[in-house]
Amino acid sequence: GENVEQHPSTLSVQEGDSAVIKCTYSDSASNYFPWYKQELGKRPQLIIDIRSNVGEKKDQRIAVTLNKTAKHFSLHITETQPEDSAVYFCAESQNTGNQFYFGTGTSLTVIP
Amino acid sequence: GAGVSQTPSNKVTEKGKYVELRCDPISGHTALYWYRQSLGQGPEFLIYFQGTGAADDSGLPNDRFFAVRPEGSVSTLKIQRTERGDSAVYLCASSLTGTVYNEQFFGPGTRLTVL
Numbered sequence: 001g002e003n004v005e006q007h008p009s010t011l012s013v014q015e016g017d018s019a020v021i022k023c024t025y026s027d028s029a030s031n032y033f034p035w036y037k038q039e040l041g042k043r044p045q046l047i048i049d050i051r052s053n054v055g056e057k058k059d060q061r062i063a064v065t066l067n068k069t070a071k072h073f074s075l076h077i078t079e080t081q082p083e084d085s086a087v088y089f090c091a092e093s094q095n096t097g098n099q100f101y102f103g104t105g106t107s108l109t110v111i112p
Numbered sequence: 113g114a115g116v117s118q119t120p121s122n123k124v125t126e127k128g129k130y131v132e133l134r135c136d137p138i139s140g141h142t143a144l145y146w147y148r149q150s151l152g153q154g155p156e157f158l159i160y161f162q163g164t165g166a167a168d169d170s171g172l173p174n175d176r177f178f179a180v181r182p183e184g185s186v187s188t189l190k191i192q193r194t195e196r197g198d199s200a201v202y203l204c205a206s207s208l209t210g211t212v213y214n215e216q217f218f219g220p221g222t223r224l225t226v227l
Contacts, residue, residue: 004154006154032213034215034216042220043116043203043218043219043220043221044155044203044218046215046216049215051213089154089155091154098143098145098160098162098167098168098210099145099157099160099168099171100155100157102147102155102156103154104152104154105152105153105154
């Protein structure tokens with residue numbers, strides 16, 4: 001569970017448009033996939049998570065999809081707002097371990 | 113209640129010195145994690161405590177790094193003979209139990225600069 005690739009590294013969208021961030025992982029035993037948002041100089045905060053027995057989860061403007069066969073999961077933000085600007089990290093973990101393995105982050109800028 | 117707190121917020125030291133970084137988890141959280149975040153990277157796992165014991169220290173980069181949690185609450189990350197490559201933000205997180213499905217709440221981090 002140590003290889004998590006995240007794309008893109010930077011993303012700029014116009015306010016109101018959608019943003020999509022994708023992550024791939026390599027360990028088929030991974031079964032938990034949280035997404036964290038980190039504003040400049042602040043701590044990472046959980047925004048949404050998904051377990052391996054679920055294909056999609058939605059919370060207002062944020063959704064996460066998981067494709068276990070292809071070993072990838074994605075964060076979708078709709079109707080983006082300037083306050084969505086931040087660095088977003090995906091992570092994965094296994095229930096046999098407790099640490100998270102994080103992606104390298106996506107810097108999202110929402111242009112007013 | 114209060115979130116995870118870390119002290120100091122910033123630490124500047126010289127190469128070869130010893131440093132201690134402190135983490136105060138959320139009250140009642142039994143699990144505590146240390147991560148290291150370099151510029152432009154995601155947090156990198158260092159060590160995980162369940163109660164007083166280190167359940168997994170596989171992320172510690174070498175024997176210069178050591179962490180303790182003697183009473184199952186506050187934890188201290190200790191770095192001996194610091195090197196310039198140790199410069200990073202050191203993040204602490206806690207969760208209610210050690211179950212991976214429990215949300216990990218992060219502290220604000222300690223920015224360590226080794227000159």
